[in-house]
Amino acid sequence: MGLARAILHPLSLLLGGTEQVSQRRWEQPIPVTSTNEVGTVTHERAQFEAVLSGIGEGICVTDTVGRVLMWNRAAEQITRVPAPVMVGAVIPGPLCLVDGDGAVKDFARTVMKRAIDSGEAVSTAATKLMRLDGSVLSIGMTSAPIRDHAGAVQACVSVFRDVTRERDIDRMKTEFVSAVSHELRTPLTSIRAYAETLQDLVGDEATVQEFLKVIEEEAVRLTRLINDVLNLSRIESGRVRFKEESIALAPLVARAIQTAEPKAAMSNVRLATDVVPDLPPFRGDADGIQQVLTNLVDNGVKYNRPGGRVEVRAWLNGGVRVEVRDTGIGMSLDAVRRLGERFFRVDSSETRRAGGTGLGISLVKEILQAHGAVLEVESAEGRGSAFRFVLPVGGGA
Ligand SMILES: Nc1ncnc2c1ncn2[C@@H]1O[C@H](COP(=O)(O)OP(=O)(O)O)[C@@H](O)[C@H]1O
Ligand SMILES: [Mg+2]
Structure with missing residues (x-):
């Protein structure tokens, strides 16, 4: 496969590019040259692949139509699809990518395709991925185009990792905040009501009136804070459906x-x-x-x-x-x-x-x-x- 070789050579340059990807530095395009010295290529390729397989994040290189050219060991571990199955297949291969709204995504709707079309790096915070055994995980992915020496986009390198646990913790945090806020609101309502009633009862006692006013104002302030926190956590968790x-x-x-x-x-x-x-x-x-x-x-x-x-x-x-x-x-x-x-x-x-x-x-x-x-x-x-x-x-x- 000519393109694959063009991308994997010179390997050290691409490796440099991969490093930029994992560090999210995008300014420099990754140069790809087409000189070919088979001996060095084989050696460098072995080196390069050794390094790639050691990287903890999934790395996937595809051509412009989504055909997988490279699939490192972390990618195998995260998705449980071995490289021999994935390489040569078109994304998502035997995997299933699912949108936020539950729709199944093909290559045309991935960040990879967006990176290739726009010529710029594109990230997604969490895409759902279903493995062959039906287990589901969230992956965060960044894709960047790979250009040839003329600047034309030839391929795309993507770095991804399993963010399922982070997403779960995030969801738990949101649920916790919302539960606590609910519990705080009820007693506050009583505090406000009683402070108001007492203001009516104590008559002109200036100091008492003043203290009661402080109690009431602070209760109002707390209620507002809790309402804001609740509203925000509702929106963040996607539980608020905005009308159109x-x-x-x-x-x-x-x-x-x-x-x-x-x-x-x-x-x-x-x-x-x-x-x-x-x-x-x-x-x-x-x-x-x-x-x-x-x-x-x-x-x-x-x-x-x-x-x-x-x-x-x-x-x-x-x-x-x-x-x-x-x-x-x-x-x-x-x-x-x-x-x-x-x-x-x-x-x-x-x-x-x-x-x-x-x-x-x-x-x-x-x-x-x-x-x-x-x-x-x-x-x-x-x-x-x-x-x-x-x-x-x-x-x-
Ligand atoms: N119109 C404004 N003029 C000056 N500062 C502002 C203005 N709007 C917001 N700010 C600043 O931004 C902060 C955050 O605003 P906001 O999120 O509405 O919180 P809050 O009004 O409850 O303090 C404010 O505390 C204030 O310092
Ligand atoms: Mg404000």
Whole structure:
């Protein structure tokens, strides 16, 4: 097989490439040359294969139509399919690859094919793989194209490993968090209710009133934190099914503004909207996008200054484009980069005073991702911030 030899020669170069793959360095294409000195090739090949078989991650080299050229020992161990069966077969060979939605995948729908078509490295966090004996495992895989000296994609090298256990632990963590959160919510409801009742009972006793107010406020804060954690863990575990309905944006914006009004009035922040009147509906989940808008407007008000302003704008441009901008305290570039990390809050006296969980933006990002949208953030310290995203319109994302 000429192509196989072209790829396996010079072996040392490919080996270098494989190393880059396992270290996730993609900048350099892997050069493949076609000079042929059989003696050296045989020797280098033996060396190369010895190294490959020692690598702990599964390595698979295929040509551009998915025919397997190389299958190392770790690949054999992970899949329990021996190299003689796999080499020469077209991916997935005797194995069965299953999508998140349960559909069976052929080569055309693998990351390998995507890497070959795009000419770039592509990763997948977890693909389900069914062995011949019916056992199922999750594999994480990164595929990178291999180019010849002219730059044309000749083949694809993939590195994969069994992530079943990690996925299981992840799922257990999510379930644990959600169970604990549920258990915490119930007693908190009682604490709030009794604190409120006591406020009515004790009359004008100032100190007692003050303490009860603290109890109530803290209980409200904890409830909000727990709700955020619960919502996030639900979304992460895929238990939230976002709808795909045709939704008008304007009422959701109006609701978000209405929710923020008391806080805005208290902190002397003006709220404004500018939604173009003939805006077509977007496709998505009304509750989800409501949460996104409410969170962003709430932040705009919270991280603002007296006399400041928050504006929600929406217009049509490649979808329903939404912008929530404020004239508030803004953020450093580093803070912008860290937005969306669980529990991340800027460490400043202004932020601390405002109170919050550091989960709002995480939620916003997750919800938008489910809509095929990305949260863009622009911010300047002391001047304000703008948050933008585009919602899909018409039939499907
Ligand atoms: N509009 C904004 N202006 C300035 N800082 C912001 C803004 N929105 C978010 N931040 C910063 O990002 C952090 C994370 O926001 P978020 O996830 O909504 O959490 P929370 O509001 O509960 O603190 C905030 O604590 C704040 O430091
Ligand atoms: Mg917030």
